Every structure is written in C-alpha cells, then in structure tokens.
Amino acid sequence: MYKADLGQQEPEYSELFASSLKQNGIVVKRKPLKTLQVNMGLLCNQSCHHCHLESGPNRTEIMEKNTVDRILDLLDASPEIQAVDITGGAPEMNPEFRYFVSSLKDLKLEITNRCNLSILQQPGQEGTAFFFKDNQVRLVCSLPCYTAENVNKQRGSNVFEKSVKSLKELNELGYGADGSGLTLDLAYNPLGANLPPDQLLLENDYKIELSKLGIRFNRLLTITNMPIHRFATQLRKQDDLTAYQDLLVTSFNQTNLQNLMCRDLLSVSWDGGIYDCDFNLSLQISVPWKEKSIWEIRAFKNHGEKIAFGDHCFGCTAGAGSSCGGSLERN
Ligand code: SF4
Ligand code: SF4
Secondary structure (H helix, E strand, O other), X not given: OOOOOOXXXXXXXXXXXXXXXXXXXXOOXXXXXXXXXXXXXXXXXXXXXXXXXXXXXXXXXXXXXXXXXXXXXXXXXXXXXXXXXXXXXXXXXXXXXXXXXXHHHHOOOEEEEEEOOHHHHOOOOOOHHHHHHHOOOEEEXXXXXXXXXXXXXXXXXXXXXXXXHHXXXXXXXXXXXXXXXXXXXXXXXXXXXXXXXOHHHHHHHHHHHHHOOOOOOOOEEEOOOOOOHHHHHHHHHOOOHXXXXXXXXXXXXXXXXXXXXXXXXXXXXOOOEEEOOHHHHHHOOEOOOOOOEHHHOOOOOOOXXXXXXXXXXXXHHEOOOOOOOOOOOOO
C-alpha cells in the first residue's frame, strides 16, 4: 500500500519505496556532503495550489536570529559544505534574510536563493534585486508556465504579471546575461497530475516564448510535484490522487538513484531540525540518526549513511527524475 499518505502526517513512512529497493537488492547511501539547504520559514506572500509546505501569508513559522547564527557557526566549522540553498516560504520575508546572505558571502559559500518572483514587487522589497546582485546570489525562480492563464491558476491572480516585471528588472541588472556571472534559472512544475515533460525541450519552448516578452534566463529546471499536503488535497478533490501516486510508482527509474539530491545534501528547518531534504522536512521525517537538530551537532556532516526514504520518494525517482536542481537525467 502506498503510505506517507500524502497530505497527512505519517509516522510510519518507509513501506513501498524501501521494500522496492530491498527486493531489488539496491542500497542507497549518502555521499560526502556538498550542499546545505536552509528553509527560513513558511511565511510567503503566495499560497500556491501545489505547495508541499503549505506556505502562505498567515504562517508564523519563521527562522529566528539565534538559529541563523547557529547555522553560520556550524557552516564555519563544516569545510565539506560548498553551497547553501535558501528556501521558504518566501525567504526574503524573513527579517534576518539579508544578514544571513551577507554572512554566507563572508564565508565564501556559493549562495542560491529560491525566489517566487512576485515577492520582489511587494512593498518593502525595493532593493532586494540589487541586494541579490551585490552578493552574487544565484537565483532559482518559480515560473510554472510562460502563459498568464496557467501561472495565475496555480499561483494566484496577477502573479504572472508581477513575475514578468521582476524578471525584466533582474535582466536589467545583468541576471541571465552571458558572462555576467549572475545566474537566473527558472523552475517549472506541472499544473496537473502528470510528470514534467523533457527538460531541454521545455527549456527551448520557454526561451522562445519568454524572448517575445524580452526576458532571458539561463536554465529551466523541471520539478515533479510531490503528492503531499496542499497538492495532495487538490488531487484528492479532483479524484486524481490514486492515479497520480500510481503514475509515480510505475514510472520508477532506477538510474535516478545515483543522483538523488538527498545523497549529498542536508536540509535545516526554521527551528533548526535536520532533514534529508525539504520534502522530508515538510512531512516531519527527521534524519535517521541520533543528532536531529543543529543544537546537537558541532558541524554539518553525515552522522550516518542512511536516508529516511518514504513513499513520497517515488516523486524523485519517476521518469527523468526530480530534485531542487531539476531533472536528475541532466545533473
Ligand atoms: S510554492 Fe513557493 S511561492 Fe508558492 S506558496 Fe509555496 S513557498 Fe510560497
Ligand atoms: S523525497 Fe527525494 S530527496 Fe527526499 S529523501 Fe526522498 S528521494 Fe531523497
């Protein structure tokens, strides 16, 4: 039976996915750490239909300064970590966001920020795009389609128009231009109960369509929607949940196991909990070792080889694979 029921908190998570690996004699272990993903909180200016964190304007979970400082101290003691990937919510809404980014720059770490684009048009965010440029922050910006109708359906009214405005402002600063060193990647996720199309083909379509609006970007990353929380609720209402879960299971592609993002990444939540990835964070499935929070460790490192797999992991292994870095086939 497909567990992790998808939308509910499930303490017993490791069933079908783990037994599939076992039956096929596959052992997936952690590799040396490269990336720390930091979730700065669930506060967001949007409330997207597919959000696996159920973020929105009314969420109060947010990373506080003492947690930020603890992460910075641990990073200073963690030479293995090369890159920090900041996410939320809308991380820019956290009052400590700029302090965190500037401090990461001082530590000479590669910084990626996951930006929903519309946040840059919110009052109080004037200057955030300049701040990104000044700190050489790589941006991964959500844009699930190049049409206003589809984007606004998934992400809320006028989100497409605000996103286009933000993309143009970022382009004016040099983001997405060859040789600028300012990377602007876009993130696509499907609107319905299907897997993403081929990443390179879709990137080509995006380049053609967005160039008509005068927008340039570097890469398109295709990301599979996880049937958990808000997206699971939506699928359940449409009577599509079981069919989508089955699609993920039957599309299992063993080659993706090589590149799963959880093999060289750790994720830290706003309250300092440690997880194998942001999806496990959203399901409150902690790392499968004793030290489960930043207050119990002296540096970010693997405290074990295992990963806490659950049935939602079929979302990462289906088809061309999926991760925060896009399709796994292209990694
Ligand atoms: S998907 Fe991103 S932009 Fe949308 S509600 Fe969730 S965190 Fe906010
Ligand atoms: S959801 Fe994906 S990244 Fe997270 S533990 Fe499962 S396979 Fe790894």
